[in-house]
Amino acid sequence: MTVDLDESVEPDHEPGHEPGHEPDHEPEGAVDNDFDDLDVVADEHSVSLFEGDEGGLEYAQRHTLVTLLKQRFISARTHPRDWQTLVDHERVLRSRLNDLFLDLQIDPLREVAWKRQATSETASRFPTLLHDTAWSREETLVLVHLRDRLRAGLASGDARVYIDREDIVEYVASFRPAHATDEAGDEKRARNAVVSIVKAGLLIGSSGDDRYEISEAVEPLLPLELLQELLEALQRANGTEVPDADPEADLFEEDAE
Structure with a gap:
C-alpha cells in the first residue's frame, strides 16, 4: 500500500x-544553500542579473x-x-x-x-x-509514526521533537504479518525507509545518525484521512482488528482551532 x-x-x-515507485529525492546532502551564494551577485536588489535578463x-x-x-x-x-x-x-x-x-x-x-x-x-x-x-508501505508507516510522535511531543510542551532510528524500525516491525518469515529483508526495507524520509527532509539529520529531529512539516504535508485509512487497512491485513475507539485516533484529528 x-x-x-x-x-x-x-x-x-x-x-x-x-x-x-521510489520517491525521486534530491541526492543525500543536497540541502538548499539558503542564499550562501548571495555574495556572487553584484546587486541582489537588481532585477537584471545577467545579460539579456528579462525577469x-x-x-x-x-x-x-x-x-x-x-x-x-x-x-x-x-x-x-x-x-x-x-x-x-x-x-x-x-x-x-x-x-x-x-x-x-x-x-x-x-x-x-x-x-x-x-x-x-x-x-x-x-x-x-x-x-x-508513491511512498512504499514501510515509508508510509514511518510517516504515520513520525506524525504520532510529533503531535505527542508538541502536546507535552517540547519545542523540538526527536526520535531514535531503532524506535522507528521497531514500529514498522510491529506491522509485520504473522506469516512473514523474511525478518532480515523486512528490517532492511524499514531502515531504507528511514533513509528515504531523511532525504525527503522530514527527518532532520544525516542518514547514518541514530537520532533525528522530526520536521514540523510532517503534519501539514500529510493527507491525514488517507493515513488513518491506511493504518487501519494495514492492521486488518495483518490480522488485527481495529478497535471501535482507537486510542490513537485523536492523533489523526485536526486541532480544535
Missing part, C-alpha cells in the same frame, strides 16, 4: 502513482521561487532566508507559481510552505511540472 506525497519538478515525466524578480525572490520548485517544502527552520522572502513577497511568488499551474500552500502556524498542482474549476487537466511518486 502506498500514499502519494512527494512532488518534485520533473519536466520530462508525467505524474504517476505506480505502487512501490522581473530580484535575486532573493528568484532564489526562493527556485527553492519552492526544487524542494518538497520550505520552512522557517530549514530555509530561514527563503521563508522570510516568502513572507515578505508572498503575493508575487504565489503569482509566479500560478503561472505554472501550481498553487502555493502555507501553514503560518508551523511556518511551512509547499506547492500543489492547481485544480481546474472545470475539472480539465492542467499541464504539470510535478512528478507524483
Whole structure:
C-alpha cells in the first residue's frame, strides 16, 4: 500500500502513482544553500542579473521561487532566508507559481510552505511540472509514526521533537504479518525507509545518525484521512482488528482551532 506525497519538478515525466515507485529525492546532502551564494551577485536588489535578463524578480525572490520548485517544502527552520522572502513577497511568488499551474500552500502556524498542482474549476487537466511518486508501505508507516510522535511531543510542551532510528524500525516491525518469515529483508526495507524520509527532509539529520529531529512539516504535508485509512487497512491485513475507539485516533484529528 502506498500514499502519494512527494512532488518534485520533473519536466520530462508525467505524474504517476505506480505502487512501490521510489520517491525521486534530491541526492543525500543536497540541502538548499539558503542564499550562501548571495555574495556572487553584484546587486541582489537588481532585477537584471545577467545579460539579456528579462525577469522581473530580484535575486532573493528568484532564489526562493527556485527553492519552492526544487524542494518538497520550505520552512522557517530549514530555509530561514527563503521563508522570510516568502513572507515578505508572498503575493508575487504565489503569482509566479500560478503561472505554472501550481498553487502555493502555507501553514503560518508551523511556518511551512509547499506547492500543489492547481485544480481546474472545470475539472480539465492542467499541464504539470510535478512528478507524483508513491511512498512504499514501510515509508508510509514511518510517516504515520513520525506524525504520532510529533503531535505527542508538541502536546507535552517540547519545542523540538526527536526520535531514535531503532524506535522507528521497531514500529514498522510491529506491522509485520504473522506469516512473514523474511525478518532480515523486512528490517532492511524499514531502515531504507528511514533513509528515504531523511532525504525527503522530514527527518532532520544525516542518514547514518541514530537520532533525528522530526520536521514540523510532517503534519501539514500529510493527507491525514488517507493515513488513518491506511493504518487501519494495514492492521486488518495483518490480522488485527481495529478497535471501535482507537486510542490513537485523536492523533489523526485536526486541532480544535
